[in-house]
Amino acid sequence: MADAVILHLLHQQLAKLSPSVVGSFELPNQTMAYVKACSFGLFLLATYLMFPMKKIEATDCSGACSPFEMPPCGSSDCRCIPVGLFVGFCTYPSGLASVANMIEKHPNLCQSHDECIKKGSGNFCARYPNHYIDYGWCFDSDSEALKGFLKMPTASVAK
Structure with missing residues (x-):
């Protein structure tokens, strides 16, 4: 959903710059798949950084x-x-x-x-x-x- 909104806003900005470019500006399905995969990867990275795993170590009771x-x-x-x-x-x-x-x-x-x-x-x-x-x-x-x-x-x- 967010990707579609970003794509729509990008499309509007390009229409303001040059109307002739808008007709030729179409992303192929493969490129959209890469965009979605990248955003999913960024989501996973952000989740990993926000919720780090607690390191569990065995306690050494000697000495x-x-x-x-x-x-x-x-x-x-x-x-x-x-x-x-x-x-x-x-x-x-x-x-x-x-x-x-x-x-x-x-x-x-x-x-x-x-x-x-x-x-x-x-x-x-x-x-x-x-x-x-x-x-x-x-x-x-x-x-x-x-x-x-x-x-x-x-x-x-x-x-």
């Missing part, structure tokens, strides 16, 4: 990390499992049962003060300031390490 890193391991699909106060390893979240089992087996990981007392690794469970981590680290409430841990700035969430 060292910090429990204070936001998001952990560079992706919200991964979790940082602490092996020390400031260092851990990246892993895929594999369910609540495995996390609970890991917390139970690790002497310093905790979810409550009572858990630290039961494990004998302190009497205070200091939570990590990272909302991706649902547990903390056991300290003795009189220790200097706890005072340093509590002075750590909280990680801000980028929006």
Whole structure:
């Protein structure tokens, strides 16, 4: 439809310039097919540029990390499992049962003060300031390490 309108306007402009040219100005059917194919191609190109495909990549949850890193391991699909106060390893979240089992087996990981007392690794469970981590680290409430841990700035969430 738009091609016909453009062709009609072009025909009118040519009629104003030279009436003798108008009679000889006829596009063969093959040329019209090329015009339609080109306009369809431009439509597809514009659609492709307007709606780009989202690149989907597999997240690599491996390597060292910090429990204070936001998001952990560079992706919200991964979790940082602490092996020390400031260092851990990246892993895929594999369910609540495995996390609970890991917390139970690790002497310093905790979810409550009572858990630290039961494990004998302190009497205070200091939570990590990272909302991706649902547990903390056991300290003795009189220790200097706890005072340093509590002075750590909280990680801000980028929006």
